[in-house]
Amino acid sequence: MPRYDHGECVIHEFLDLPQLLSAAGIVRLPGSKSISNRVLLLAALAEGETEVRDLLASDDTARMLEALKVLGVGVTALGNENWLIKGCGGKFPVKQAELFLGNAGTAFRPLTAALALAGGDYILKGVARMHERPIGDLVDGLRQLGADITYLGNDGFPPLHLKPATIMPGGVVKVRGDVSSQFLTGLLMALPLTGEAATVDVIGELISKPYIEITLAVMARFGVQVHREGWQRFTVQAGSRYVSPGTVYVEGDASSASYFLALGAIGGGPVRVEGVGRDSIQGDVKFAEALAKMGACIEMGPNWMASRAPADGLVAVDLDCNHIPDAAMTLATVALFAKGTTTLRNIASWRVKETDRIVAMATELRKLGAGVEEGEDFIRVTPARLKPAAIDTYDDHRIAMCFSLAAFGTPLRINDPKCVAKTFPDFFERFADVTKAAPVIAIDGPSASGKGTVAARVAAALGFAYLDSGALYRLTALAAQRAAIDWADEAGVAGIAAALNVEFFEADILLDGIPIGDAIRSEEISAGASKVAALPAVRDALLFRQRAFNTTPGLVGDGRDMGSVIFPRAELKVFLTASAEERAERRYKQLIEKGLSANLPDLLLDLKQRDERDSQRSVAPLRQEPDARLLDTTFLTIDQAVNQVLMWFREAK
Numbered sequence: 001m002p003r004y005d006h007g008e009c010v011i012h013e014f015l016d017l018p019q020l021l022s023a024a025g026i027v028r029l030p031g032s033k034s035i036s037n038r039v040l041l042l043a044a045l046a047e048g049e050t051e052v053r054d055l056l057a058s059d060d061t062a063r064m065l066e067a068l069k070v071l072g073v074g075v076t077a078l079g080n081e082n083w084l085i086k087g088c089g090g091k092f093p094v095k096q097a098e099l100f101l102g103n104a105g106t107a108f109r110p111l112t113a114a115l116a117l118a119g120g121d122y123i124l125k126g127v128a129r130m131h132e133r134p135i136g137d138l139v140d141g142l143r144q145l146g147a148d149i150t151y152l153g154n155d156g157f158p159p160l161h162l163k164p165a166t167i168m169p170g171g172v173v174k175v176r177g178d179v180s181s182q183f184l185t186g187l188l189m190a191l192p193l194t195g196e197a198a199t200v201d202v203i204g205e206l207i208s209k210p211y212i213e214i215t216l217a218v219m220a221r222f223g224v225q226v227h228r229e230g231w232q233r234f235t236v237q238a239g240s241r242y243v244s245p246g247t248v249y250v251e252g253d254a255s256s257a258s259y260f261l262a263l264g265a266i267g268g269g270p271v272r273v274e275g276v277g278r279d280s281i282q283g284d285v286k287f288a289e290a291l292a293k294m295g296a297c298i299e300m301g302p303n304w305m306a307s308r309a310p311a312d313g314l315v316a317v318d319l320d321c322n323h324i325p326d327a328a329m330t331l332a333t334v335a336l337f338a339k340g341t342t343t344l345r346n347i348a349s350w351r352v353k354e355t356d357r358i359v360a361m362a363t364e365l366r367k368l369g370a371g372v373e374e375g376e377d378f379i380r381v382t383p384a385r386l387k388p389a390a391i392d393t394y395d396d397h398r399i400a401m402c403f404s405l406a407a408f409g410t411p412l413r414i415n416d417p418k419c420v421a422k423t424f425p426d427f428f429e430r431f432a433d434v435t436k437a438a439p440v441i442a443i444d445g446p447s448a449s450g451k452g453t454v455a456a457r458v459a460a461a462l463g464f465a466y467l468d469s470g471a472l473y474r475l476t477a478l479a480a481q482r483a484a485i486d487w488a489d490e491a492g493v494a495g496i497a498a499a500l501n502v503e504f505f506e507a508d509i510l511l512d513g514i515p516i517g518d519a520i521r522s523e524e525i526s527a528g529a530s531k532v533a534a535l536p537a538v539r540d541a542l543l544f545r546q547r548a549f550n551t552t553p554g555l556v557g558d559g560r561d562m563g564s565v566i567f568p569r570a571e572l573k574v575f576l577t578a579s580a581e582e583r584a585e586r587r588y589k590q591l592i593e594k595g596l597s598a599n600l601p602d603l604l605l606d607l608k609q610r611d612e613r614d615s616q617r618s619v620a621p622l623r624q625e626p627d628a629r630l631l632d633t634t635f636l637t638i639d640q641a642v643n644q645v646l647m648w649f650r651e652a653k
C-alpha cells in the first residue's frame, strides 16, 4: 500500500510522493473533458432534452454547467455524474448576463462563439491566466459574420463584451488554425445558430486536428453534419440545427489515460485503463502508439487499453507531437526513464495553455536533475539520476499529473496538488491504487532507548536506507549555535534547518562538507536538539528532507514522529522503549566507554526531563501510535530486538 502524505504548510498545500517500486492494476477513467464540455453546450443549444451520462466532474465542466444555468438553460443533476439538460433550441432564455469561466478554455472559446451568434448582451470573464490566453483569431472570425465583440482588457484577449448584432447570412469565415484548434471548434459549433449555409476556411496549418475530429463527431451526434475538404475548408449546410439524440455517454478521458499507461510502461504493469480504447473519437488515444515507439507493450480493446514495461527498458524517441499536444507532456516525463535523449517537436501550442508549458516543463524537469533543452516549439529531455525536488504546478493539472511519474526515480513533492481538479479530481487516489511505494519501517521511542542501533541494524539486514531523524534536529541545534542563533528563535532556527547542508555517510555525517564526528552527541547539543525540535517551523522545514529518504528498496527511520507525522502510512510502526533507569544505565556505559565523564543520577534526571519535553510538546509529541507495535527492550539484547522487528516486517508485507 503506497503512502501519499498530504500536508499543509504556511505557503501552500503539497503532496509528498515516496519513490515507487512498481505499478499494476486497473483504472476506470473519468469522462473526457473535451467531450464533456462540447456535449453540454450542444445539449443546451439543441431542441429537446438530453441525458448526459458519465460526465467528467471537474472544475472545467463545473464552469460550463454554471454558465448554462446563468443563461437560463435547464440543468438537473441526476446523480452519479449523469445530468439532464433541457435544450433551448439555439435561443438562450437569458439575454443579458455576466459569465465567469475560470481557466476553462473548453468553456470560454465555444461559449464566446455561441453567444456572439445567438445574440444578447454578455460579459465573459475568467481568471488572470485566462485573460492572458489569446482569443483574437476567434473574435476576428466572428466579426466577419457581423458579431459585435469588444475587448474589455487587452486587444486580442479576454475579458470580452458581446452585444446584440445583425449576423450576416452565409458567407465565408477565415480563421487561423495554427494557434489553437479551439477557435475552429468554437466557430463550427456556433455556425448552425445562423440557420444559413456557412463555410470556414482555415488559414495556416491546422494544429491539434484530432480535437476537430471530436468536435465533428459530437456535432454529428446532435444531428449536424459538417462537410470537410481536407483540413482547410469546413461547410455547414443551410437549415442545420441541433437535435437531442436522447442519451449521450461521455467517453473516458484519453489524455488522463496517458498517465496510467505511462505508469505501466515504467513500473512493470500491466496497467489497464477502462473507458477509452480502439473505438475512441479522441485523438489522444494515439499516445499509446507513441509509448509503443518508446518500447512499451500495448494492448487495446474497443474501450480499454493496457501497457506493460518492455524487458529491455524504454528507449528515447524523436517525435512530432502536433496530434497529441496534451498527452505529449506525459512523454516528457516518461523520457526520464528512457535510454537516450527524447525530442518532442511541433508543440508550440503548449505556450498558450494553462501556463507556458514549455517553460514550466523545462524548469521543473531541471529541478529533478534532468538535462533539458527547449526551443520555440520543441523540448528535448535527457535522463539523469533524479534528485528529490519540490515541483511547482502553475495551476496546471497536467504538470501535476505528469510529474507524478517522476516518483519512479526519486521521492518528490508536488505543490498545489489540488490543481488536478480541473480534469481529474481523484487522480492521486487512483494513482495510489495502482502503484507500490518503497516500504518504510518507522521506529519511534524515547531518548537512549537503543532505537538508533536497532534501526541501523534492521536497515543493514534488509539493504534499506537508514534515517536517523534525531541527527537532523541535533545538526540544526549545532548549526544554529555556530551561527549564534538562539535556540528559542523559531524563525532563525527554521531558516538554519531549511538550509542545512548535510550529507549522510555510513561512518559519519558531513555538515558543510566537514565531518562532525561526535559533536552532535554532547549533552549540550542533546538539550538544544530537544528545544529546537519543539518549534513547529523547524519541524516543517525538516519534513520533506526526511521524506526524501523514502527511496527504493526501502527505508528504516528512527525518531519520535516517524510513524505519526513523517511516514503515517509506514508498512510497520514500532514504538521502541525501555525503562528510564535502563536507558540511563546504557547511556552511562556509552559515555564511560568513550572516556567521557558521566554521573548516573544526573543522566537519569536529564533523560526524564527530555522525555517530558518530547512527549508534552504540542507538535508531533512522542507517543505510541495506535497502530504501532510496542517493543520494550529493557530485558532484550540488541539481536533479539532486531530479530523481532524483522519478523514483524515479514508479517506486515
Ligand code: DC
Residues within 6 Å of the ligand: 447, 448, 469, 470, 471, 473, 474, 526, 529, 530, 531, 533, 534, 558, 559, 560, 561, 562, 610, 614
Ligand atoms: O533521537 P535523538 O536523541 O537523536 O533526538 C534528538 C532530539 O530530537 C530529541 O530531543 C528529540 C528530537 N527528535 C524529534 O523531536 N523528532 C524526531 N523524529 C527525532 C528526534
